Amino acid sequence: MGDPLYAGGIGLTVVLVTLLKVLVTFVLLLVATMFMVWFERKIVADMQHRIGPNRAGPWGLLQTLADGTKLFFKEDLLPDRADRIVFRLAPVLAVVPAFLAFAIVPIGGNFAEGGTVSMFGRETFLQLADPPVGVLFFLAMSGIGVYGVMLAGWSSGSKYPLLGGVRATAQIVSYEAALGLSLASVILVNGTLSTHQIVAEQAGAGFGGIIPNWNLVVTGVVPAIIFLIAGTAELNRPPFDLVEAEQELVGGFNTEYSSIRFALFFLAEFMNTVTMSALVVTLFLGGPSGPVWGPEPVRTWFFPIFWFLLKLVVFLFVFVWFRGTLPRLRYDQLMDLGWKALIPLALGWFLLLGAVRVARNEGWNLVVTFGAITVVVVVAVTLLNLSLRAAQRQRLADAEVNA
């Protein structure tokens, strides 16, 4: 069930359509990234009663371009203590996976009618690649992205970047576990790892014809919230931006970077933000699916892309909103939230969802099942609470001994 474009032989049309898709995705990602930088500065400025960028272009829209151009003309400094090869390699290792992760996001296509669009007489998915393990591909790319950050911190041969890099690695790695486990709930419900099929499963009317059949509803909100929190931490965005806490670590892992190499890290960070928002939309909010009207090209082209971009902007705003509202966490709070709250919650919820689905398939009494599940949940929450309290007591006791 791959892309119908590659079902037949590979002719000239196929190559052209593929190249066109590569180009469009590429441009879309770059434009979205530049828009996001501007959007973030503008919205945060608004939240802080400032004006924000307003000089370059209408409403300051070209500010990102101006900043980028400036960085081209800046001298590239290489610290004498740095590991030269790794220092140069790290920004590339951060940017390339950030590009690749976006390839699996379905951008358009009317999913009520198979999710394909017609391009030069060939049916194709409006997404760059639909590997059978699309979700894993995303996780793998975000995993490789960690290397960029870690190696940049280590290879600088300087203290602040090293601390920032180690912090970043521990943080990303911790939340990657929670991220993967919340994803498991989606996979459980949809029974597939391909992003195209995950969106296809969410198309169509859901309960009562009003509430959409999105995974947000079907998996019961909790995985979506875990995914959003873990995603924010994964991106090192506020309130989880301890990695570049400027009051303690200067710039974090990229302190020693200047010129275009610094710009590459910046680009990677915002690209990842766009990809993460797109992924939340794809996995939990039905991607490009939504109500469509009108004749052929409008129905299959305009509306799905419109819905996708609308949902994308909503989540981009949510990320900016987090930044404008929430104070930064302390490191122990960060680790506590990840390991003691999100991971047990995600694991528990995953098992619960599995139990509910099996119960429905085997035709058990729903009342009894729900009763049993409630008991299990209550017991689990109580146990978790008790252990948290015990840990707290122990900590206080230790503090007394030390004092």
Next chain:
Amino acid sequence: MSDFLRSYLTVGIFLGVAVVLVSALLGLSSLLRPSKPTPQKSIVYESGVDPVGTGWAQSQIRYYIFALLFVVFDVEAVFIFPWATRLEAYGLFGLIEMGIFIFILFLSLVYAWRKGVLRWV
């Protein structure tokens, strides 16, 4: 070319485009930017004073333990993901199986917790 490889073809092309873009950016910048190195400029940053000692300071062992814990949960994803796609086929047997697996996994987390590994301060 098999269907499996074909679905990665576009990923490969995209990888190529990404690499080309990054090299183009780096190449263009190396043509445009000035280069006037002085010994002062290549000193690493340390709040404006000359750096003391080596840059590769020791970091806390805790980070390493978190990385170890992560391996536990990441390996487990290898088991959970394929299982999750085939839940319908395994039914109750699969659910109990997975319940036992996650329970054992959870024990490892509780053990780490009990040992105080998760306590930061």
